[in-house]
Amino acid sequence: MIPAEAGIQNATAQRNNDVEKGSMMKFERNILCIGAGYVGGPTMAMIAYKCPQYRVTVVDINPERIRQWNSSNLPIFEPGLEEVVLACREKNLFFSTDIEKGIKEAEIIFVSVNTPTKSFGAGAGMAADLQYWEKTARQIRDCAESPKIVVEKSTLPVKTSLAMERILSGENDRVYFDVLSNPEFLAEGTAIKDLENPDRVLIGSHETKRALKAREVLVEIYSNWVDREKIITTNLWSSELSKLAANAFLAQRISSINAISALCEKTDADIGEVATAIGMDSRVGDKFLRASVGFGGSCFKKDILNLVYLCRYYGLNEVADYWEGVVRINDYQKDRFVLNMLNAMFNTLAGKRICLFGFAFKANTGDTRESPGIFIARELVEEQAELVITDPEALENARVDLKDIEQHITYLDDPYEAAEGSHAIAVLTEWELYRDLDYERIYQSMMKPAFIFDGRNILDHRRLFAMGFNVFPIGKAPLTHF
Numbered sequence: 187m188i189p190a191e192a193g194i195q196n197a198t199a200q201r202n203n204d205v206e207k208g209s210m211m212k213f214e215r216n217i218l219c220i221g222a223g224y225v226g227g228p229t230m231a232m233i234a235y236k237c238p239q240y241r242v243t244v245v246d247i248n249p250e251r252i253r254q255w256n257s258s259n260l261p262i263f264e265p266g267l268e269e270v271v272l273a274c275r276e277k278n279l280f281f282s283t284d285i286e287k288g289i290k291e292a293e294i295i296f297v298s299v300n301t302p303t304k305s306f307g308a309g310a311g312m313a314a315d316l317q318y319w320e321k322t323a324r325q326i327r328d329c330a331e332s333p334k335i336v337v338e339k340s341t342l343p344v345k346t347s348l349a350m351e352r353i354l355s356g357e358n359d360r361v362y363f364d365v366l367s368n369p370e371f372l373a374e375g376t377a378i379k380d381l382e383n384p385d386r387v388l389i390g391s392h393e394t395k396r397a398l399k400a401r402e403v404l405v406e407i408y409s410n411w412v413d414r415e416k417i418i419t420t421n422l423w424s425s426e427l428s429k430l431a432a433n434a435f436l437a438q439r440i441s442s443i444n445a446i447s448a449l450c451e452k453t454d455a456d457i458g459e460v461a462t463a464i465g466m467d468s469r470v471g472d473k474f475l476r477a478s479v480g481f482g483g484s485c486f487k488k489d490i491l492n493l494v495y496l497c498r499y500y501g502l503n504e505v506a507d508y509w510e511g512v513v514r515i516n517d518y519q520k521d522r523f524v525l526n527m528l529n530a531m532f533n534t535l536a537g538k539r540i541c542l543f544g545f546a547f548k549a550n551t552g553d554t555r556e557s558p559g560i561f562i563a564r565e566l567v568e569e570q571a572e573l574v575i576t577d578p579e580a581l582e583n584a585r586v587d588l589k590d591i592e593q594h595i596t597y598l599d600d601p602y603e604a605a606e607g608s609h610a611i612a613v614l615t616e617w618e619l620y621r622d623l624d625y626e627r628i629y630q631s632m633m634k635p636a637f638i639f640d641g642r643n644i645l646d647h648r649r650l651f652a653m654g655f656n657v658f659p660i661g662k663a664p665l666t667h668f
C-alpha cells in the first residue's frame with residue numbers, strides 16, 4: 187500500500203464523522219470546478235476530502251464523463267482515487283452537468299478544461315487551442331450573478347489570465363471577477379500522492395488589495411492540508427510561465443538521458459551506470475533520468491510546443507530552437523527504437539507477430555495520450571507486422587487510438603497469451619507486473635529466435651539472455667546469440 191493510500195484509509199473514519207456533522211451545517215464555501223478530467227476530478231476530490239466544511243461541485247459538458255464519476259466505474263484509473271471519491275461523493279463532493287447552476291452558486295470557480303495543441307489555422311501543431319477555455323470564460327461571465335474568484339487550473343500560455351480578465355469584464359458590469367493562476371503539478375499514476383503531499387502549491391495574482399484578498403482565500407483552502415511554506419505566491423505571469431517551464435525542464439532531463447543512451451549503444455557504455463554516476467551529483471539529482479522509449483503523456487509535448495510558440499512570438503528564436511530540441515530528441519528516440527527492432531530482426535518485420543507489453547504512456551494509468559506506443563504500433567504495422575497488445579489498464583484507450591489499423595491488431599489481457607507465438611516482445615510501459623512474469627514459460631511459447639526489446643530497462647537482461655532470448659535494452663549493448 188502506498189503511504190498516501192494508508193494515510194487516506196486511516197483518515198477516512200475521522201473524516202466521515204466530520205462530514206456527517208458537516209451535512210447538518212451550512213458549508214463554509216461553495217467551490218466549483220469546470221472540467222471533470224484527469225486534473226479536475228482528482229484535484230477537487232482531494233479538496234473535498236481534506237475540507238469537509240466546503241461544498242465542491244465538478245461540472246463538465248460531457249454527460250458520459252459525469253455519469254462515470256457518479257458510478258462505481260470512475261472514468262480514470264488512478265491509485266487511491268476511488269477511496270477518496272467514495273469518502274466524499276454525495277456528501278460534500280458532487281458531479282453534475284448543470285454548469286449554469288454551478289456557476290451561479292459558486293464563489294470560487296476552478297477552470298480545468300483541456301488546452302490541447304491547436305490543430306488548425308495560425309500556430310497549428312504548436313500553440314495552445316484555447317477554444318474550450320474561452321467558451322468557459324464566456325459562460326462564467328454570462329451566468330454569474332455575484333462576485334467570483336476564477337482560478338486558472340488548466341495549463342495556459344503566459345498572459346492568458348489577462349485575456350480571461352478582459353472576457354470576464356466585458357458585458358457583465360454587475361459582477362466583479364478576481365482571476366488567479368494556480369497551475370497543477372500532479373503526475374498521472376501518482377496523482378493522489380502528489381495532491382495530498384505536493385512539493386509546492388503555486389498561486390499567481392495581481393498585487394492589488396482586492397487581488398491579494400482573493401489570493402488569501404485560495405491560500406486558506408490549500409492550507410487545510412498543505413504547509414504554508416509550501417504554498418508560494420507570485421505575480422500572475424510568473425505563475426503561468428512556471429508551469430510551462432517546469433514541464434519543459436522535466437522533459438529536458440528525459441531527452442538529455444535518452445540522447446546519451448544513443449551514444450551508450452554505440453560505445454558499450456551502460457546508460458544505467460551513467461545515469462547513476464550523473465544523478466549522484468547533488469546539483470543534478472537522480473530523478474527523471476530513466477532512459478526510455480521516449481516520454482509520452484498529454485502534457486510534456488503540448489506544453490513545450492506552447493513554450494516554443496511563445497518564444498517565437500516574442501522573436502526569441504534561439505530560445506525556441508533550444509526547447510524544440512527536447513521534442514526532436516524524443517521523436518528521434520521513438521524512431522530509433524523501431525529501427526533497432528527492424529535491424530535486429532533481419533531487416534524485415536513483414537508477417538511477424540510482435541507483442542507489445544504495455545500501451546499506457548507510463549505505469550499506473552490507463553491514459554494513452556501521446557503514448558510512445560501509438561507511434562511504435564503504427565510504425566510496426568507500416569512494416570507489415572501483426573501486433574498483439576497487452577496492458578492491464580489501457581486496452582480500451584488503445585482500441586480507440588488504433589481504430590484505423592485494427593485489422594492488424596489483437597488485444598489480450600493475459601501477457602502469456604499475448605506473447606505466445608510471437609517473434610518479439612517490446613516492453614513499452616514499465617508496469618511492475620512485467621518484471622515478475624515467468625519468462626522461461628514465455629520463451630518456450632515464442633517463435634525462435636526470440637527477441638525482447640526492453641523500452642523501459644525494467645527486465646533482468648542477463649537472465650533473459652541465459653534463457654535464450656536476444657535482448658535489446660535502451661542505452662546498453664545488446665545481448666545476442668548470433
Ligand code: NAD
Pocket residue numbers: 220221222223224225226245246247248251285298299300301318319321322339340341342370371372373374484485
Ligand atoms: P481532460 O481532457 O482529461 O479534461 C478536460 C475536461 O474538460 C473534459 O472532460 C472536457 O469535456 C471538459 N470541458 C471542455 N470544455 C468544457 C466546457 N466548455 N465546459 C465544461 N467542461 C468542458 O484534460 P486534463 O488532463 O484534466 O487537463 C486539463 C488541464 O490541466 C489542461 O490544461 C492540462 O494541460 C492541465 N494539466 C494536466 C495534467 C495531467 O496530468 N493530465 C497535469 C497538470 C496540468
Ligand code: UDX
Pocket residue numbers: 370371372373374375433436440473474475476477478479480481482483484485486547548549
Ligand atoms: C507530467 C509532470 O511530471 C507533472 O508535474 C505535470 O503536472 C504533468 O506532466 P505526467 O505526464 O503525468 O506528468 O507523468 P510523468 O511522470 O512526468 O511522465 C511523463 C513521461 O515521461 C512518461 O511517458 C514517463 O514514462 C516518461 N519518463 C519519466 C521517462 O521516460 N523517464 C523518466 O525518468 C521519467
